[in-house]
Amino acid sequence: MIKRLLIILTLTAIAFGFYPLAWGVEDARQLSPLAAGYVENSVEELGTSNVVTAIVVSYRGLDTLGEVTVLFAAAAGVTLLMTSGNPERRKKRAASRGKDGKDGKDGKDGSEGGSDKARRQGSELLAAGAAFLFPIIWLFGIYIFIHGHLTPGGGFQGGVVIASAVLLIIFADCRQELGHTVLQLAEALSGAAYVGVGLLGLWMAAGFLDPRFLAAGEFGELFSAGAIPIIYSLIGIKVGAELTGIVDSLRRCS
Amino acid sequence: MSMLILILFGILILGGGIAALYIEDTVSAIVAAGVVSLLASLVYLIVGAPDVAMTEAAIGSALTTVVFLFAWSRIREAAETENEPFAEETPAVRNEERVGTEGKGQGRRGAGK
Amino acid sequence: MMTQIVLLIGFLLSLTGLWGLMTRRDLFRMIISFSLLDTGVHMIMVGIGYVKNGTAPIFDEALAPAGAVEKVVDPIPSALVLTAIVIGLAVTALMLSYAVRVYTARKSLSVEAVKELRW
Numbered sequence: 001m002i003k004r005l006l007i008i009l010t011l012t013a014i015a016f017g018f019y020p021l022a023w024g025v026e027d028a029r030q031l032s033p034l035a036a037g038y039v040e041n042s043v044e045e046l047g048t049s050n051v052v053t054a055i056v057v058s059y060r061g062l063d064t065l066g067e068v069t070v071l072f073a074a075a076a077g078v079t080l081l082m083t084s085g086n087p088e089r090r091k092k093r094a095a096s097r098g099k100d101g102k103d104g105k106d107g108k109d110g111s112e113g114g115s116d117k118a119r120r121q122g123s124e125l126l127a128a129g130a131a132f133l134f135p136i137i138w139l140f141g142i143y144i145f146i147h148g149h150l151t152p153g154g155g156f157q158g159g160v161v162i163a164s165a166v167l168l169i170i171f172a173d174c175r176q177e178l179g180h181t182v183l184q185l186a187e188a189l190s191g192a193a194y195v196g197v198g199l200l201g202l203w204m205a206a207g208f209l210d211p212r213f214l215a216a217g218e219f220g221e222l223f224s225a226g227a228i229p230i231i232y233s234l235i236g237i238k239v240g241a242e243l244t245g246i247v248d249s250l251r252r253c254s
Numbered sequence: 255m256s257m258l259i260l261i262l263f264g265i266l267i268l269g270g271g272i273a274a275l276y277i278e279d280t281v282s283a284i285v286a287a288g289v290v291s292l293l294a295s296l297v298y299l300i301v302g303a304p305d306v307a308m309t310e311a312a313i314g315s316a317l318t319t320v321v322f323l324f325a326w327s328r329i330r331e332a333a334e335t336e337n338e339p340f341a342e343e344t345p346a347v348r349n350e351e352r353v354g355t356e357g358k359g360q361g362r363r364g365a366g367k
Numbered sequence: 368m369m370t371q372i373v374l375l376i377g378f379l380l381s382l383t384g385l386w387g388l389m390t391r392r393d394l395f396r397m398i399i400s401f402s403l404l405d406t407g408v409h410m411i412m413v414g415i416g417y418v419k420n421g422t423a424p425i426f427d428e429a430l431a432p433a434g435a436v437e438k439v440v441d442p443i444p445s446a447l448v449l450t451a452i453v454i455g456l457a458v459t460a461l462m463l464s465y466a467v468r469v470y471t472a473r474k475s476l477s478v479e480a481v482k483e484l485r486w
Contacts (some may be wrong), residue, residue: 005388011382022374035441039424043432051424052305055446067450074457081464152304156453160312246460250324250415252331264376271383271403272479287399294406301373301417302440309452316455332471
């Protein structure tokens, strides 16, 4: 009970601390000088129509590199926690699932099966729909991260869309093996290329991750804004591969 | 007009948040948390941050929910491989106070171990 | 007024999350509360960036780059929250896999079962 009282007191203290912040606030009339600077100069300096992209990829590009590193560390942690483990327990679990495993194989060979197998396999409708939708969703994800400098969206959103396309495949057939080599290669190569593009900026333009070593091009065109579409595509591939890895290592087949 | 919508979304969000904490069934609680994220993405859209809205809709309400559900089914699987019947409320201690679990949960599996 | 409402929603949501984080004894519920807290904090950050009658900071036919400073919302909180959401998912997945491991080791999701997590 004392604990509960302490919790309530803490929350009340936080609430009182926040009260003047929330109550005195009116809608801001103008941007802060820093934000105004970004909005005014991003078109001239970088040629992007999406200011948020300009900030994420270029002005605060180093932060994004750090963020992608954190994402990689977390994904590696998930994979480590879910795949390693007590070998004895795993053996036991494999033994107790031996019968199920054979069942699953049978279900894969013969497409018709009992209701139990059907549940394991995912329904016919889901499988056909997934096969039909997978390339379309994949294409949509690529569209989102290639157009990151023109429209809302970008590498992070596109990567998530790609990961959810893979998720659909997993739902349709849970025993589908993903190509781990491909995932690792995509993840590692895009990460290395990201740093490489950053170093190119250091060498040929003003600084690390400066996208202006390529021509700015026509404002509003797909191939414009220097290296920003390239960097955001690399981020998209990396995020997509990492999130796919997280989902893949957490999934479980019943 | 957009203010009214915001207030409505706010009420729904807070209701969803409380539901996510207090619904007994864990799967329903996960779905409630996903609904909170989805409504939050609409709020972001109203205050003029479409990039954030896209991210929140894709990650917060889709991937997070799925990751939660995968983890929950793994926990259930771990409970079933021990050949113990998995009651919906077994692994989780519902009551906030420790005294409460000791008082009520005599028949419960978790209390004995 | 809009800023105020969004701040209020975000603040109450993060208080809900904090409350759950402190009162629940179940690791799984604590992770759910953590994701609520996450969403609340993101909402506060986006709310701070709102400018009266502002639109999204994306230039097109309707929004010319010249004179756009008067019409757009602050892009910096959007950029920060964008990356924070993605990290939030990865960290949530990490916490969930930890919870799964705790369950396979101790056969219980309660924090009381893990000596190191008790307070």
